[in-house]
Amino acid sequence: MSVTDRLRNVLTGRRDRLAFLAGFALLSGVTGAVAASQVPIDDAKVAGLIKARLPKTQLTKVNCGKVNGLCEVTAGSNLFYVDHSGRYLVIGRVYDMQTRQDLTATRLLEINPDMLVGGAAKANAAPDRDEMPPIAQKAGAGVRQTSAPAPLQRLSMDALPKAGAIVWGNPAGRTVTVFSDFRCSYCKALSNALRSMNVRVIERPISVLGSRDIANQVYCAKNREEALHQAYAGEPLKNSGACDTSGLDANERFARQHGLSGTPVIVRSDGAVIEGYRPKDVLAAWIAGGKA
Known part of the structure; x- marks a missing residue:
């Protein structure tokens, strides 16, 4: 075997070992992430973290078992989400693409059956506004309403064809x-x-x-x-x-x-x-x- 062939074998073997190690590391990372996601999160601990950051917001319930990676936070008739560290707050809707269910809308309906979709189904509510920074207050300005800002009074159906009904x-x-x-x-x-x-x-x-x-x-x-x-x-x-x-x-x-x-x-x-x-x-x- 020539020197060139021996060198090629050494390099090929090194690439194979590197590929194996990289694959093993990737698999380990994925396995670790899956294992971490299966570790139960202490709802009370997360509630304590939220209270430390949002002392004016009266929490009703914290549920970290419904959506992987997020905790659902109920504060009276309001609903929002935080990560498990209690640091990042999410104002929006969670939609299950597998079951095709709007989880936020379902939960809001459970909390307050009388809530209007005109305000509630477009986005969920935020914590106490006094605790939100100015940018977040602007972003959530329309989500605390339980009715549309300018509700319709009358609507004529004359322009609609019979088809589509x-x-x-x-x-x-x-x-x-x-x-x-x-x-x-x-x-x-x-x-x-x-x-x-x-x-x-x-x-x-x-x-x-x-x-x-x-x-x-x-x-x-x-x-x-x-x-x-x-x-x-x-x-x-x-x-x-x-x-x-x-x-x-x-x-x-x-x-x-x-x-x-x-x-x-x-x-x-x-x-x-x-x-x-x-x-x-x-x-x-x-x-x-x-x-x-």
């Missing part, structure tokens, strides 16, 4: 039009409430949370009402094919033109509007002609 419920009941999103937890709660009431629902899906694919399937299903309830329940949609979905495009154009950026939006037959979820008894009284 999914009609369900009691044909002889009072009619309400609902702009909804199949990934909106509030819309699911509203659907369940309306389902138990003597009403006729004209549901018009709009893709606020990236649900257009689901809306297409529901709209093109042989039984739209059945498919609608399956979609809210997270069940596989049956008997769905391809069809003309231009009516759904019209729904979304109408929503943009009238500033419907949150869901659900409920429109009574006389044009009166509710932006957001309401409990069943409030809905029943409003649909009958009362005030929300």
